[in-house]
Amino acid sequence: MSDDLDVIQRVLDGDLEAFRLLVERYQGPLCCLIGNLIPNAHDREDMAQEAFLAAYQHLASYDARHGAFSTWLLTIARNKCLNARKKQRPVVLDELPETAEPRPPDAELVEAEWFQRLDQALAALPFEQRTAFVLAEIQGRPHEEIGRIEGVPVGTVKSRVSRAREKLRALLHHPAEQS
Amino acid sequence: MPHPDPYESWKTRRAGLGPPADFADRVMAGLCRQHEKQRQDAARRPRLLPRLARLAVCSLACAACLFRILQLVAPFLVTRATL
Numbered sequence: 660m661s662d663d664l665d666v667i668q669r670v671l672d673g674d675l676e677a678f679r680l681l682v683e684r685y686q687g688p689l690c691c692l693i694g695n696l697i698p699n700a701h702d703r704e705d706m707a708q709e710a711f712l713a714a715y716q717h718l719a720s721y722d723a724r725h726g727a728f729s730t731w732l733l734t735i736a737r738n739k740c741l742n743a744r745k746k747q748r749p750v751v752l753d754e755l756p757e758t759a760e761p762r763p764p765d766a767e768l769v770e771a772e773w774f775q776r777l778d779q780a781l782a783a784l785p786f787e788q789r790t791a792f793v794l795a796e797i798q799g800r801p802h803e804e805i806g807r808i809e810g811v812p813v814g815t816v817k818s819r820v821s822r823a824r825e826k827l828r829a830l831l832h833h834p835a836e837q838s
Numbered sequence: 839m840p841h842p843d844p845y846e847s848w849k850t851r852r853a854g855l856g857p858p859a860d861f862a863d864r865v866m867a868g869l870c871r872q873h874e875k876q877r878q879d880a881a882r883r884p885r886l887l888p889r890l891a892r893l894a895v896c897s898l899a900c901a902a903c904l905f906r907i908l909q910l911v912a913p914f915l916v917t918r919a920t921l
Contacts, residue, residue, distance in 0.1 A: 675866075675873055678866070679865075682862045682866065686861050691852075691854075694855030695855060704857075704861070707857065712865070712868055716872075781852075
C-alpha cells in the first residue's frame with residue numbers, strides 16, 4: 660500500500676506517466692468486476708477506461724485512512740456500473756432461468772450449457788447481489804472490503820452473497836455450501 | 839478422478855475476465871488527451887483577464903466623460919427651464 664501512496668504522490672506532483680503503474684497494477688481486478696457487471700462487451704472497456712480517468716481526476720481526494728487504493732478504485736468502478744445501469748432501459752429478464760428438473764452435476768448436460776445458464780442467472784441477479792457475489796465469490800475479496808465498496812454493513816454483504824449463491828446453486832441443484 | 843464441479847469451473851472462468859492486451863496504453867492515451875485539453879483551457883484563461891480589465895477601464899472612462907459632460911451642460915439646462 661505504501662508503494663501505491665508513493666506512486667499516487669508522484670502523479671499528484673505532475674508525473675502523469677506514473678499513473679500507468681496504477682493502471683497496470685489494478686486493471687485486472689477492475690476489468691474483472693466490470694466484466695461481470697456489464698453484459699455488453701463493448702461497453703465494458705469504455706466503462707473501465709472511464710473508471711480510471713475518473714480515478715485520475717479525483718486522485719487528490721483519495722484518503723489512505725479510509726481504505727486501500729484498490730477499494731477506492733473498485734468503488735468508482737462499481738458506481739460507474741450502477742449509473743450506467745440506471746440509464747439503461749429496465750431489463751425484462753428479472754426471473755432466473757427455469758430448471759426443467761433437478762439435474763445432478765454429473766448429468767450429460769454439456770459444460771458450456773451450464774456456463775451459459777449460470778451467466779444468465781448472474782445477469783438476472785439484482786445489481787447489489789450481483790456486485791457482492793462477484794467481489795466475494797469470484798474475486799475472493801473480504802466482506803469488510805466489500806462493505807466499504809458498497810457502503811453497507813458486513814452483515815448486509817453476507818446476506819447478499821448468500822442469497823446470490825443460493826440462486827445460482829439452485830440451477831445445478833447441487834448441495835449448497837453451508838458457510 | 840473427481841468430477842469437476844461446474845459451479846466452481848464457472849467461477850474460475852468468470853474470474854478470468856481481464857483487460858485486453860493494450861488496455862493500459864489506451865487509458866494513458868485518453869489521459870494524455872484529457873491532460874492536454876485541461877492545459878490548453880488553463881493557458882487560454884489568463885488572456886481573458888487583460889481583456890476584461892481593458893473593458894472595465896474603458897467603461898469607467900466613458901462613465902466619467904458622460905458625467906463631466908452633464909456637469910458642464912446642466913447649468914444651461916436649468917437656466918433654459920427657468921426661462
